[in-house]
Amino acid sequence: MRSLGVKGLRPKNLWPGGGGVRRAVVTVLCSLLVLAALLLPNAVAALRPVRFLRLPGEAVIGAIVLLAVPRRARTPLAVAGGLGLAALTVLNVLDIGFLQYLGRGFNPVLDWELLDDAYGYLRDTLGGSAALAAVAGTLAGVGALFAVLVWATVRLAGALDRHRSRASLGVLVAGTVWVTCAALGLQIGGVPFAADRAAQAALSQARRVQVTLRDEAQFAREAKADAFGATPPAQLVPDLRGKDVIFAFVESYGRSAIEDPAIAPGVTATLDARTEALRRAGFQARSGWLTSATYGGGSWLGHSTFLSGLWIANQARYRTVTTGDHLTLTKAFRKTGAWRTVGIVPGVRKGWPEARFYGLDHVYDAHHLGYRGPKFSWSTMPDQFALEAFQRLEHGRRHDKPLMAEVILTSSHQPWAPIPRTVGWDELGDGRIFDGIEKAGLDPEDVIADSARSKREYGRSVQYSVTSLTQWLQRYGTDDTVLVFLGDHQPIARVSGDHASRDVPVSVVARDPKVLAAIDDWGWTRGLRPARTAPVWKMSAFRDRFLRAYGSVPRPTKD
Structure with missing residues (x-):
């Protein structure tokens, strides 16, 4: 169908410029999604609106990299960035849950098997159907998170490429603002405006892995030494x-x-x-x-x-x-x-x-x-x-x-x-x-x-x-x-x-004085x-x- 009876009037002309507006809205939404993922804290107490009103340095660096690499490498890099950001978001959410229940962050080396215990707890507490629904919902949510963040980063990479001159100027301004705010220690609502939350979260997880692997070897040696290990039975x-x-x-x-x-x-x-x-x-x-x-x-x-x-x-x-x-x-x-x-x-x-x-x-x-x-x-x-x-x-x-x-x-x-x-x-x-x-x-x-x-x-x-x-x-x-x-x-x-x-309290009780x-x-x-x-x-x-x-x-x- 080429027209609605009037020569030259195509369906898309019913909203002149509408495609550009929609693209702009979608790009803004993608930007907000990526910024939220970069700024997401890993503790309930830190989940305040002001935490999401900051400038993440990782966004500036990511934009610079995407503008600098050849066009054929841009999409694979954007996909990798989206996957990494989704993985980091999952780890942050797991940190929130573990801090709430176990008083410590999630350990990416050791704690995956505890998720099975979490399922068992839900099953025993809320019933099998509710537990299965919770698992299905969680898996669906994680899958959607990965898909949406990959789509958002790819979309933003395309927008940067289409508007290279304006994007380059914007990145320059944003980088200057970030460096200035970081150097002066400027804050908003008691937190630094120049944020590096994602980098710190990734570094923290890497340190946990490193410490865990080192601890395993050290503890294996410690467990072999025992003050009473060779005590004869009669002396126990x-x-x-x-x-x-x-x-x-x-x-x-x-x-x-x-x-x-x-x-x-x-x-x-x-x-x-x-x-x-x-x-x-x-x-x-x-x-x-x-x-x-x-x-x-x-x-x-x-x-x-x-x-x-x-x-x-x-x-x-x-x-x-x-x-x-x-x-x-x-x-x-x-x-x-x-x-x-x-x-x-x-x-x-x-x-x-x-x-x-x-x-x-x-x-x-x-x-x-x-x-x-x-x-x-x-x-x-x-x-x-x-x-x-x-x-x-x-x-x-x-x-x-x-x-x-x-x-x-x-x-x-x-x-x-x-x-x-x-x-x-x-x-x-x-x-x-x-x-x-x-x-x-x-x-x-x-x-x-x-x-x-x-x-x-x-x-x-x-x-x-x-x-x-x-x-x-x-x-x-x-x-x-x-x-x-x-x-x-x-x-x-x-x-x-x-x-x-x-x-925790401990008591010893006996009749024999x-x-x-x-x-x-x-x-x-x-x-x-x-x-x-x-x-x-x-x-x-x-x-x-x-x-x-x-x-x-x-x-x-x-x-």
Whole structure:
């Protein structure tokens, strides 16, 4: 069709100059998209409008390069630039998520496998359909991001080529402004107007990779050296012979639970009440603080740090140490031949090869504790049931040796909804008593999105876990029971705060006064609530102090 009945009037003439306007609008949108990607911060606190009102030096350099290279190289360079910018944007977004949940940035060498754990958490919390939808949406969004940024950079490269003279002048002006503002330190809204955010982000990621690769080799040597690695069995924990020793981890039980004004009242009241209840049952407690190697998640890093005496702050270190033969606290008891060693791990739902590293004779995972009740979001069963199963399967049975048990409690795992409540210990049965409790609980989606509610429900979950554990001790503990329990890490930043410490409470509880007398020189607080001024140790320091306190003789192995 050549006309609408009037000679020379073509469809495009209905909006004279319209094509040029549309091209200009699209070019402006492409520019804004690229600028936003170049200026994107990697932390929630930095996501302020003023951060996107700056001049990125990388944009100036990119334009200079595209104007300088031959035309045949321009498009491939623009594509590479778009891909790199999209990859950097993904890393920045991952940094935001990791900082919010784990208190650290994303490690491009180690952390990809944690995304599978994130999917598992979503599946257990929101359901399989919602988790699959989230994954599909994320993949689609990432694909669209790469496509759009590549398209935008190619489009801008073409615009530069079509308007070389004006583009060259604009680049010259922009470069002069950037250099002047950088030299004078000019700011807008408290941040430098001359920005190099993308370059700094890329440099930071490169440094993480470099540090990680160097750390792997260094830690492999460190893990081979062990102060107690060559200690003969007869000289390991001789002062605890005949005792049932239990090391229990309470999920996300951090310092914030005891000191944050929005959380602490209920938790401290519970700790004080349980201290008194244990005192009436003949038990005494001493409590202090440990600085965890992890924050917000990655519980296995805290567990391995505490038990191995090594600082296990990332997945590479964890793989290195768990595939070796470094002596853990739990393995020390097995090495003596004087204890039966077991693991109660309701959060484990598949093969757990780490059991060999921890020196456990037998492991009871989620499938072997006899639970037939409902899940409580991520947690496969209430702590009270897991502890009663431990009593039924191991602690309450007659053995020719005392027990050493590693118990990992899960009811205080995020999202803290729904939360179990304690029932009569004689009423637990196979766990179906919790059906109504789970149905009456809060919806995880409502708690996840509300920081104030997350704090409140987190505090309630800690109260439940501590109450379950200490009630179990009060009900089933004997003169020969020694309980050591602690948090594995602080809760996520949304609950503990952006600048919270990594400290967690730790307590030793026993009836035998000799057990607590052995740690009098630790300076810990009496009772289950550590004082604000109680000693703070790195979590990795506990193993050696514990072994020495109970008579172990150091006999080091060398790297």
